[in-house]
Amino acid sequence: MAPQPTIPETQSVMRRARGSKSFMIGLAITAIIAAAAALSFVWTPYDVTQISIGDKLKPPSLEHWFGTDHFGRDILSMIMVGARNSIAVALVAVGIGMGLGVPLGCWAAARGGWLDEALMRLNDVVFAFPALLSAIMITAIFGPGAVNAIIAIGIFNIPVFARVSRAGALALWPREFILAARASGKGKLMITAEHILPNIANLLLVQGTIQFALGILAEASLSYVGLGAQPPMPSWGRMLFEAQTMIAIAPHMAIFPGLAIVMTVLGLNLLGDGLSDLLDPKLRRQK
Numbered sequence: 516m517a518p519q520p521t522i523p524e525t526q527s528v529m530r531r532a533r534g535s536k537s538f539m540i541g542l543a544i545t546a547i548i549a550a551a552a553a554l555s556f557v558w559t560p561y562d563v564t565q566i567s568i569g570d571k572l573k574p575p576s577l578e579h580w581f582g583t584d585h586f587g588r589d590i591l592s593m594i595m596v597g598a599r600n601s602i603a604v605a606l607v608a609v610g611i612g613m614g615l616g617v618p619l620g621c622w623a624a625a626r627g628g629w630l631d632e633a634l635m636r637l638n639d640v641v642f643a644f645p646a647l648l649s650a651i652m653i654t655a656i657f658g659p660g661a662v663n664a665i666i667a668i669g670i671f672n673i674p675v676f677a678r679v680s681r682a683g684a685l686a687l688w689p690r691e692f693i694l695a696a697r698a699s700g701k702g703k704l705m706i707t708a709e710h711i712l713p714n715i716a717n718l719l720l721v722q723g724t725i726q727f728a729l730g731i732l733a734e735a736s737l738s739y740v741g742l743g744a745q746p747p748m749p750s751w752g753r754m755l756f757e758a759q760t761m762i763a764i765a766p767h768m769a770i771f772p773g774l775a776i777v778m779t780v781l782g783l784n785l786l787g788d789g790l791s792d793l794l795d796p797k798l799r800r801q802k
Contacts, residue, residue: 531793538789544782548775552598561589563596564747572765582767584757590768593749594775600661600744601751601779605730607665609723612672617719619673620680621711624688625703635681638674645671647733650742661744664737668730679722683715717794721787728783735776751776 532538560580567587575582581590619638623631644652650667657663684707687693696706737743738752746753751772758768 532789535789535792537785538793541782541785541787541789544778545786548598548779548782549602551595552602555592555595555599559589559592559595561592563588563592563749572761572768574765575767581771582765584754584768585761585765590754590771593754594751594771597749597751597754597772598775598779600748601731601734604661604665604668604734604743605727608668608730608733609672609726611665611669612726613676613719613723616673616676616678617680617712620677620682621684621707623677624681624684624711625707631681634677638677641670642674647736647740647742650737654742659742659745661748664734664743667737668733671733672726672730675726676719676722679718680715683718684711687711687714717790721791721794724783724787724790728780728787731779731783732776 565588567583570579570583570587571585573579573583573587579589579591581594583589584593619634623634647667649670650664653663653667687710693706693710696710701709734743735750735752735755738750739756741753741756743752744750754772755769755776758765758772762769
């Protein structure tokens with residue numbers, strides 16, 4: 516196994532993290548969105564299921580910071596609960612992709628030959644079907660819902676993680692410490708578990724952050740076309756769909772959910788870029 520980072524190296528990474536604008540901005544945005552989602556479990560300014568026709572289409576004010584929608588529901592409260600839904604869908608979908616894709620990629624790299632080639636071609640077939648198209652097919656069989664959106668996005672993530680883990684593993688197998696482990700009698704499974712996975716963990720972490728952002732975006736897209744979370748559960752994508760007919764008279768209905776999606780994806784992408792720079796061993800040596 517490659518040497519583990521020492522305490523001074525860890526302190527160096529933390530020092531560079533504080534000096535990385537991309538990492539710190541991405542971390543701050545992500546933390547705010549995550550905090551809003553966590554807070555929605557115990558408190559929101561208003562009940563997201565409460566309809567108040569007398570308060571419909573109110574602009575932003577001290578009473579309703581982000582205004583209200585065409586049913587009189589508080590948009591800030593809906594965005595908070597919608598964040599919870601988006602994060603949950605993306606997190607589970609990325610977990611599915613990583614949980615299945617990483618073992619497949621590592622297995623393909625360890626075995627090689629026709630099995631590796633066949634697995635990669637199968638990945639190409641799965642990768643050819645975008646999450647939206649996969650969701651449409653799954654919905655045609657099982658009906659719309661958040662669970663089906665998770666399955667569709669998760670299936671789309673499997674070949675992504677398989678390719679990343681395979682590429683990282685293939686780069687490590689010819690290395691001297693792997694050859695030494697093989698010479699000592701360790702099997703491919705043990706080598707993968709003890710040496711390959713720890714050394715590609717940084718790569719997988721960065722890719723997981725990127726896929727998490729794409730999962731948020733995919734969930735919003737699926738909800739926009741009615742294939743994601745179903746009413747009365749708020750969803751950023753469905754909020755945009757409902758706002759499109761009201762945008763001339765109540766633009767705040769589209770602006771705030773749209774900003775929530777943009778800021779979340781932007782924050783996660785900045786966080787992923789920052790992690791990529793911080794965890795790159797070449798950059799560590801340069802520093």
